[in-house]
Amino acid sequence: MSKEVVIRAENVSKLYRLGQVGTGTLSHDLKRWWAMARGKEDPYMKVGAENDRTKKKTSDYAWALKDISFDIKQGDTLGIIGKNGAGKSTLLKLLSRVTSPTTGEIKIKGRIASLLEVGTGFHPELTGRENIFMNGAILGMTRKEITSKFDEIVDFAGVELYIDTPVKRYSSGMYVRLAFGVAAHLEPEILIVDEVLAVGDAEFQKKCLGKMGNVASHGRTVIFVSHNMQAVQSLCRTALYLKSGQVSDFGQTEKVINNYLSKEIKNCLSSEWEMDEAPGNDNIRMLGAEIAPHYNDKAEVMDVTTPFDIKIRFYNGADNALINLSLVLYTMSGVVIFNVGTKPQRLAKGVHESVLSIPGRLLNDDVYTISLYFVKDTATVLYVIDELLTFEIVDEARGDAWFGKWPGAIRPSLDFSIK
């Protein structure tokens, strides 16, 4: 069944200026104008560097998007995924006409409504009723359309009682529900949604997802941007994977997500050192460390169910020293998950190995890093190595309606049932 293409992006690029905007604007503008006047290319367009936030900047300009082309067909649900800074938000801004591309063109068929933020244009002093009309109008609805949907919106948001109260008195949950309610009852041909599902409780998320699925099943097109692979997987038929401003993969959601996970999660899963360059001192030298997962399916992704070993190889420089290892597991945001130590042991001079086994269903989904301490005589720290390994554990495919991050530092599987 060949469906109509409703969005077509052709070689879309977006150049951003780095650093302070304002200083030197006039001189850049003059140079640009001079180049144009002589019929030459914009001098600042050539120098734009690839958008990689980790690199030191080599130019004042960077391409947030570079040569993006894709087609979206009517009734498609497209998920846009990628790391922070990959250009997702820029692409959304372009699609929702908030800004325009530096080069290239996006062509759209039909009315488009975007939800880059819930409650855009909500005024705290206005009542719920007034804000529904205000917000609806900003999103492109006419008064008539809003009036006909009004009861449905109020019902969806569950705020009947407070409809004539200024929204500044609303709880944040009510506020978000009302805002999403307005947006969800828009009837555009194309709906663009940015991570709104991160807010609200599970019940409300279910409602939102249901509503979005509903929108899609009515032949309308939905574009959804999220960091949350679970949500993307369950909602979207196709996915677009952006990497450093370029399309890295585009196609069937599951394939794209797997590609994304295997490419983007830059795990430092193992390190090896030669004896002469190994970090450490005369007492201890780090020779190697490795995360060894025991995958249970063919998709080699470390999720919360995967058990794994942390293997450590080191050189002990003093014969018969009483050594113990102490390992601290941190999340990337710096929360200590645990600290485990080996029993102190008399070690011969030479290379030794140590293994820590971590079962599946213990750690939550997060990015972790390891610090390792070598302790002598249970008191003296001989050597410490930070960020020895870095690895990410991703969420498993869940069957429930909650798509937010699972709360908690750990995520053990405990016996919990209703008798």
Place this chain on the structure above:
Amino acid sequence: MADHTKSNDADHWDISITSSRRYFDLNVHELWRYRDLLVMFVKKDIITVYKQTILGPVWFLLQPIFTTMIFVVIFGRFAKISTDDVPQVLFYLGSVTLWNYFSETLNVTSKTFSENATVFGKVYFPRLILPLSKVASGLVKLMIQFSLFIIAWVYYLFIKQAIHPNWHIVFFPLLLTLLALLSLGLGIIITSLTTKYRDLTFLISFGVQLLFYATPIIFPISMVDSDKQFWLWLNPLTSIFEAFKYAFLGRGVFSPVWLGYSTVFTLVAMGVGIFIFNKVEKRFIDTV
């Protein structure tokens, strides 16, 4: 049949997002489609001003009353500036009301981009709707304030019989339109320029203050030496304020030539304004 139309449809697009700018593309059709939004913005402007205040819309009236009282004391009593035999209260009240409309509209429209950056950054609607709504909500406020002038005017006209208005009053809607379009035109020029060159903001507030004294608001143009009057007429507001005074108070100058000049000036300002506003609206969000 259905397949037929589908295959042909492929080259018809409703929206095209590119970097190329069609400068004079006013897109009236799109503005019209968003007319309900304009009404909502106007309502919001009016309602939010007096929410949670006891006096409510009365506040709109107090502002010109206070200003007029201050002017009567400072310019009338102390500085003894002539009001051309027109009762001082009436002389100041009328022009202050008009001036407030002009300067406030200019002030808010000249901040269109900077004040609404967050909304503009999240959702698309024709940006021109916002300054237009400010012009309209200003007009509503002006009408409320102008009723005060009318009351005073009727009092002086029928009870005191101190003024002699004439048929030129029919030009009042035109004068208001000129005032509205001029503030809008200048406002959108300023807001477009200030997105990139913030320095201008400081010049503007200074400029508006200067304009106050370069417009016959607290003085009649007859007070100025006749050889220097020409320079004052160059200010497009002069003919508007003088015509207003002539029509309502019987004193002042109704100059068709200079009104024509003001009209041309206003239209040029609007044209230039829409031109650069369109140019800036496409990408301003990257520079604010």
